[in-house]
Amino acid sequence: MKKNCIAMLLAGGQGSRLYALTQKVAKPSVPFGGKYRIIDFPLSNCANSGIDTVGVLTQYRPLQLNSYIGNGQPWDLDVADGGVYILPPYQSAGEKGSWFSGTANAIYQNISFIETYNPENVLILSGDHIYKMDYSDMLREHVEREAACTISVLQVSMEEATRFGIMNLGEDGYVNQFEEKPKQPKSDLASMGIYIFNWKKLREYLIADENDPKSSKDFGKNIIPNMLAAGEKLWPYRFKGYWRDVGTITSLWDANMDMLSPDLINLYDPAWPIGSRSPICPPHYAGEKSEIIHSIVTEGCEVDGHVENSVLSPNVVIGKGAVVNYSVLMPGAVVENGAVVEYAIVGENTVVHSGAHVGAPPDGTDAWGVATCGPDIEIRSGASVPAGAMIYTGEEV
Amino acid sequence: MKNFHGIIFAYSAAPELRELVGARTAASLPFCGRYRLIDFALSSMRNAGVLDVGIIMQRDYQSLLDHIGSGKAWDMSRRSGGLRMLPPFGLPEYHTGNYTGTIEALNAVSTYIRDIPQKYLVLLLGNMCANIDLVPIMRQHSRSGVEITAICADHDPDGSHHRYVLGEDGFVKQILFDRTEGEGLPSLEGYIINKDTLLRMMDGCKSHNQYSFHKDAVAAFLARGGKMATYVHPGYAAAIRTVEAYYKASMDMLKTEYRRQMFPADRPVRTKVHEEVSTYYGETAVSRNSLVADNCKIEGSIENCIIFSGARIEKGAKLRNCIVMRGGIVGENTELDCVIADKFCSFSPGTVLTGNARLPMVVPKGVSI
Numbered sequence: 001m002k003k004n005c006i007a008m009l010l011a012g013g014q015g016s017r018l019y020a021l022t023q024k025v026a027k028p029s030v031p032f033g034g035k036y037r038i039i040d041f042p043l044s045n046c047a048n049s050g051i052d053t054v055g056v057l058t059q060y061r062p063l064q065l066n067s068y069i070g071n072g073q074p075w076d077l078d079v080a081d082g083g084v085y086i087l088p089p090y091q092s093a094g095e096k097g098s099w100f101s102g103t104a105n106a107i108y109q110n111i112s113f114i115e116t117y118n119p120e121n122v123l124i125l126s127g128d129h130i131y132k133m134d135y136s137d138m139l140r141e142h143v144e145r146e147a148a149c150t151i152s153v154l155q156v157s158m159e160e161a162t163r164f165g166i167m168n169l170g171e172d173g174y175v176n177q178f179e180e181k182p183k184q185p186k187s188d189l190a191s192m193g194i195y196i197f198n199w200k201k202l203r204e205y206l207i208a209d210e211n212d213p214k215s216s217k218d219f220g221k222n223i224i225p226n227m228l229a230a231g232e233k234l235w236p237y238r239f240k241g242y243w244r245d246v247g248t249i250t251s252l253w254d255a256n257m258d259m260l261s262p263d264l265i266n267l268y269d270p271a272w273p274i275g276s277r278s279p280i281c282p283p284h285y286a287g288e289k290s291e292i293i294h295s296i297v298t299e300g301c302e303v304d305g306h307v308e309n310s311v312l313s314p315n316v317v318i319g320k321g322a323v324v325n326y327s328v329l330m331p332g333a334v335v336e337n338g339a340v341v342e343y344a345i346v347g348e349n350t351v352v353h354s355g356a357h358v359g360a361p362p363d364g365t366d367a368w369g370v371a372t373c374g375p376d377i378e379i380r381s382g383a384s385v386p387a388g389a390m391i392y393t394g395e396e397v
Numbered sequence: 398m399k400n401f402h403g404i405i406f407a408y409s410a411a412p413e414l415r416e417l418v419g420a421r422t423a424a425s426l427p428f429c430g431r432y433r434l435i436d437f438a439l440s441s442m443r444n445a446g447v448l449d450v451g452i453i454m455q456r457d458y459q460s461l462l463d464h465i466g467s468g469k470a471w472d473m474s475r476r477s478g479g480l481r482m483l484p485p486f487g488l489p490e491y492h493t494g495n496y497t498g499t500i501e502a503l504n505a506v507s508t509y510i511r512d513i514p515q516k517y518l519v520l521l522l523g524n525m526c527a528n529i530d531l532v533p534i535m536r537q538h539s540r541s542g543v544e545i546t547a548i549c550a551d552h553d554p555d556g557s558h559h560r561y562v563l564g565e566d567g568f569v570k571q572i573l574f575d576r577t578e579g580e581g582l583p584s585l586e587g588y589i590i591n592k593d594t595l596l597r598m599m600d601g602c603k604s605h606n607q608y609s610f611h612k613d614a615v616a617a618f619l620a621r622g623g624k625m626a627t628y629v630h631p632g633y634a635a636a637i638r639t640v641e642a643y644y645k646a647s648m649d650m651l652k653t654e655y656r657r658q659m660f661p662a663d664r665p666v667r668t669k670v671h672e673e674v675s676t677y678y679g680e681t682a683v684s685r686n687s688l689v690a691d692n693c694k695i696e697g698s699i700e701n702c703i704i705f706s707g708a709r710i711e712k713g714a715k716l717r718n719c720i721v722m723r724g725g726i727v728g729e730n731t732e733l734d735c736v737i738a739d740k741f742c743s744f745s746p747g748t749v750l751t752g753n754a755r756l757p758m759v760v761p762k763g764v765s766i
Contacts, residue, residue: 034675283430
């Protein structure tokens with residue numbers, strides 16, 4: 001069946017800068033903001049934008065991601081003509097088969113999937129951003145501007161611009177130059193890594209790029225510069241609103257803290273629901289001695305201690321006399337009686353035993369950082385995990 | 398479980414639930430922050446692998462239909478079999494008045510019952526607040542060769558109930574009606590019954606113009622020497638027929654021991670899922686011994702409360718011993734004690750309302766004060 005636009009979601013990256021949190025799972029399935037996982041945001045945006053066909057390209061540790069996505073029902077993507085497809089690397093007859101060697105190569109290897117829908121346009125998304133965006137608005141501009149590619153851009157400060165891929169515009173408003181992390185930026189429009197391509201054009205460039213042995217087969221490094229060099233029309237779509245890259249421990253922690261300020265991003269907008277596959281558990285219980293201040297708490301939690309400025313995912317347990325401050329507790333994390341967790345991210349089902357101390361408040365030094373414990377770890381009684389530490393699953397602490 | 402078919406009775410009008418059943422049946426009464434009472438019967442069946450289930454309803458079932466939908470939340474939306482909603486069939490005599498008894502309710506959907514392919518039926522009340530592990534009961538029933546197994550409580554529940562007195566052989570010898578304590582085991586009005594036996598009871602009662610499952614059918618069954626076993630359900634159970642029972646069962650859920658019995662990890666209670674964010678506690682929030690669902694905003698003080706999703710408790714508000722259902726808005730400096738606020742009630746700032754634990758004040762659905 002022919003579609004106007006389908007989405008391809010790049011979810012294969014390891015997310016190596018999340019270290020222990022992505023030791024066993026792919027970055028898009030890292031829990032976020034209490035009820036969610038990172039991939040809920042692009043998937044919900046697709047469904048809310050009327051894009052009902054999404055290919056999810058997986059490669060690194062896809063097991064949890066596959067079971068989480070399932071048939072796409074939590075995002076209303078369980079439809080008859082389309083839906084959500086998990087697309088792992090595969091082998092063709094007579095070939096050895098190969099892993100995805102870059103973002104462009106991942107799409108190249110799935111040309112036949114895209115062809116089954118024969119779309120006019122293809123939306124390329126990544127699985128590590130927190131934002132709400134109406135892709136149909138971007139698609140409308142893309143069609144109106146007769147662009148070969150439309151790139152979603154965000155206005156950033158000139159200082160920040162040195163950390164992003166920056167789009168420089170010509171007088172006609174189209175992109176005429178792309179600079180990756182420029183030392184002296186000429187513009188403040190940063191690429192958000194969200195592209196809509198005219199499928200016929202993209203197909204040409206993907207095939208050409210695949211045949212270039214020197215290419216690193218990446219959208220930002222190869223496809224976009226090649227299109228610019230060939231004089232294709234590239235249109236910048238200006239996005240306004242909340243958008244965060246959560247690819248590092250600090251940015252993930254920051255974005256979680258943003259969830260305590262609903263003015264930044266309203267996740268309960270009935271017109272723009274963010275779906276998630278969450279376990280069904282009873283309401284959370286706030287015990288006789290509990291103190292919960294400026295925090296979000298999710299169903300299934302049992303809180304008997306002091307919780308402040310923190311994000312509690314489902315089924316988190318905070319024991320009596322425990323103190324949790326400026327921290328993100330992922331599903332099933334346990335902080336036993338009298339333990340202290342501050343400025344920390346505690347992974348799924350990790351237990352901080354009584355009297356243990358994880359993390360420390362900022363001390364003004366550059367060495368300070370958020371303390372991170374991966375999933376399924378036991379922090380033994382009386383142990384101390386210093387600020388900025390990274391504890392991997394399997395480590396003895 | 399291939400040999401078992403579930404029937405849930407959700408027709409009960411339960412007038413003593415007063416305003417709480419103004420526009421719903423007792424089975425669709427919101428409970429414990431996010432559930433409806435019928436979720437317990439449905440989840441008990443789902444967790445025992447009983448996925449072919451008929452729900453007997455009669456009137457005011459709009460909220461029940463809305464809640465249950467296709468039965469997907471309980472994996473009962475099946476290609477064949479699965480969940481069936483059973484309003485009265487096209488027999489004119491069943492369209493007037495309320496069902497006078499369970500047998501009448503069953504006879505009103507008798508063609509459905511006759512067509513059930515399974516050998517055994519599991520009967521549960523839609524307004525029974527209990528997470529019953531049916532697997533051992535089903536096993537006991539199919540192995541024992543009795544015609545009926547009655548599910549009984551391990552404690553005397555509040556309010557009047559029927560009791561089963563056992564003979565020396567361990568089978569039921571007598572049923573005692575409308576007791577509060579004493580001899581025998583208290584009935585939870587849940588049964589496993591052979592389909593043939595139930596059909597005989599339905600036909601027998603119909604020809605004698607009788608309606609009651611217990612007073613007519615079970616009494617006659619025992620009188621003719623029918624074999625009936627019991628199974629004691631270890632754990633929490635409360636039939637919800639009055640406002641007081643509803644309030645007490647709700648407050649019971651604040652006790653960790655009861656919560657563990659009602660919401661065990663290996664037999665979860667399933668319910669319709671709403672897309673919702675986590676609950677936010679503000680700088681001035683105080684929460685003590687309370688259950689709070691998702692998507693609430695708590696800035697005031699709550700103590701011994703059950704707060705459903707979407708509720709807003711503003712600064713300075715003080716709630717004690719209250720139940721605030723979905724979407725309730727409690728304004729600044731409002732003081733509520735022993736109040737049950739039905740869905741979408743709002744209390745303007747400074748309101749003071751006080752009920753009593755024995756006689757909680759019910760604010761009907763959608764009322765603004």
